[in-house]
Amino acid sequence: MSQKDKLIVFDTTLRDGEQSPGASMTLDEKVRIAKSLERLRVDVIEAGFPNASQGDFESVRAVARSVRESTICGLARAINSDIDRCGEALADAESARIHTFIATSPIHMQQKLRMSPEEVVERAVAAVKRARKWTDNVEFSCEDAGRSELDYLCRVIEQAIKAGARTINIPDTVGYNVPSQFGETIRQLLERIPNADQAVFSVHCHNDLGLAVANSLEAVINGARQVECTINGLGERAGNASLEELVMAVRTRQDVFPCETHIYTPEIVPASRLVSSITGFAVQPNKAIVGANAFAHESGIHQDGMLKNRETYEIMRAEDVGWKTNKMVMGKHSGRNAFKTRLEELGVNFETNEELNGAFARFKELADKKHEIFDEDLQALVSETQHEKEDDRFELVYLKTYTETGETPSAELTLKVDGQEQQTTAIGSGPVDATFKAIEQLVNTGSILQLFSINAITQGTDSQGEVTVRLEKGGRIVNGLGSDTDIVIASAKAYVSAASKLLANTPRTHLQAVNV
Numbered sequence: 001m002s003q004k005d006k007l008i009v010f011d012t013t014l015r016d017g018e019q020s021p022g023a024s025m026t027l028d029e030k031v032r033i034a035k036s037l038e039r040l041r042v043d044v045i046e047a048g049f050p051n052a053s054q055g056d057f058e059s060v061r062a063v064a065r066s067v068r069e070s071t072i073c074g075l076a077r078a079i080n081s082d083i084d085r086c087g088e089a090l091a092d093a094e095s096a097r098i099h100t101f102i103a104t105s106p107i108h109m110q111q112k113l114r115m116s117p118e119e120v121v122e123r124a125v126a127a128v129k130r131a132r133k134w135t136d137n138v139e140f141s142c143e144d145a146g147r148s149e150l151d152y153l154c155r156v157i158e159q160a161i162k163a164g165a166r167t168i169n170i171p172d173t174v175g176y177n178v179p180s181q182f183g184e185t186i187r188q189l190l191e192r193i194p195n196a197d198q199a200v201f202s203v204h205c206h207n208d209l210g211l212a213v214a215n216s217l218e219a220v221i222n223g224a225r226q227v228e229c230t231i232n233g234l235g236e237r238a239g240n241a242s243l244e245e246l247v248m249a250v251r252t253r254q255d256v257f258p259c260e261t262h263i264y265t266p267e268i269v270p271a272s273r274l275v276s277s278i279t280g281f282a283v284q285p286n287k288a289i290v291g292a293n294a295f296a297h298e299s300g301i302h303q304d305g306m307l308k309n310r311e312t313y314e315i316m317r318a319e320d321v322g323w324k325t326n327k328m329v330m331g332k333h334s335g336r337n338a339f340k341t342r343l344e345e346l347g348v349n350f351e352t353n354e355e356l357n358g359a360f361a362r363f364k365e366l367a368d369k370k371h372e373i374f375d376e377d378l379q380a381l382v383s384e385t386q387h388e389k390e391d392d393r394f395e396l397v398y399l400k401t402y403t404e405t406g407e408t409p410s411a412e413l414t415l416k417v418d419g420q421e422q423q424t425t426a427i428g429s430g431p432v433d434a435t436f437k438a439i440e441q442l443v444n445t446g447s448i449l450q451l452f453s454i455n456a457i458t459q460g461t462d463s464q465g466e467v468t469v470r471l472e473k474g475g476r477i478v479n480g481l482g483s484d485t486d487i488v489i490a491s492a493k494a495y496v497s498a499a500s501k502l503l504a505n506t507p508r509t510h511l512q513a514v515n516v
Ligand SMILES: CC(=O)SCCNC(=O)CCNC(=O)[C@H](O)C(C)(C)COP(=O)(O)OP(=O)(O)OC[C@H]1O[C@@H](n2cnc3c(N)ncnc32)[C@H](O)[C@@H]1OP(=O)(O)O
Pocket: 016, 019, 049, 051, 052, 053, 076, 077, 078, 079, 101, 102, 103, 112, 113, 114, 143, 173, 236
């Protein structure tokens, strides 16, 4: 059994997270997220602010009824009606907490609450006592503690604990603090408040300066034993400290932190995806832990290191946070080792170094043109190397497409086929479809179109369109690339290029393809 303290994880995705402009959630969505947080084994789920609206009340009540393994918490101002409404919403919870708060910074007391510091202490004490009528599990927050005077904070908190608060939360409401200062605040509060040992000290950090996680972790090092956080760092303005980053920092650096969480980390990525899909807030690819690139390696030196020993470039295991595996992304920065290994995984073995070097050179050429190289691209590349490169059999000479609302799109095409110009027309469901049908009439590949993708190479409506066409016939796959500012012409070039490759047939290398 570990001798370490438990770090309580308090998730506020459904309350502070929902305060992100545009992140409102329906009752059903909140219950789905709450169930996912329960699977994560979050200790406390702050489900909402019941007195904000009837909808919020019902959502908190629904979460309280459907989650059994986590404590359900509701937020209330230091106002009786807020606290009572919160108590009612939580009535059916297996374990309930009322979280009441009032601001303690000079600016908030003077300008917002328009209360004297003495009145605020009285309101805090009255609020905690009122909440204690509903439950023993009461949390009190000094809103804007990060800009409050330390002596005054000590006074308010001592009284709140005396009134019955069992968790004292120190929010950096506006994300103003820096780690050393915030850690020192926590250390001093714990040292100076005479009854500090009767409460768990918590922190709630906002990310206005990008320091929410760093501030929270410094607070933990200095004695805080609850962190308030959200999935994907969702929350008011720049958001809150992100749950996944806090949890994985504490877990990964057990040499630094004197405590541990009970979070079931393989549920992190599923929870992140759920929150992202419900709120519509995409996770940036380079976001720590849950970003698509968090465990992806593209550069050759890293890939080579990873293939020799994963720990050369990874401090966590992708599987431990819910990814299936880490990823080796094939792109223009990849090296021979990763290229060869990936192809071996696809069942393709090179007999000689020359073959490897030749295929690798063509891979680099392709990677310079195409942003992402998929397995199918590698297969196509190898498949192409098995045939002598001949001069292109087909060449686009002229293309005119016709589209008009309510009319069937058509294409008029001239191609050079083995040096001879040939013309045709075709109709289709769109200009690209009509063009492909016209080309097929002249080149007659009999293939299946496996992929048609368009990338804008640069930004703006005048950008070059880069089109990839992948054709398959009898197990053989080829890619054709075409670029033009007109995407229909780019598409035609790509199809013509793929058709030329598919119908070229002289063997070129001795690649041994297995299972391809
Ligand atoms: C830092 C945070 O995240 S705090 C939580 C933020 N969450 C929310 O605000 C939840 C959504 N809010 C709401 O739906 C509404 O603001 C309500 C229902 C809470 C209140 O609505 P209204 O009664 O119309 O008040 P309004 O929002 O205009 O102003 C807030 C009032 O609460 C007072 N107040 C603010 N915080 C507190 C507090 N902790 N304790 C007591 N009073 C407070 C303000 O001084 C102001 O009072 P005033 O009307 O006498 O000037």
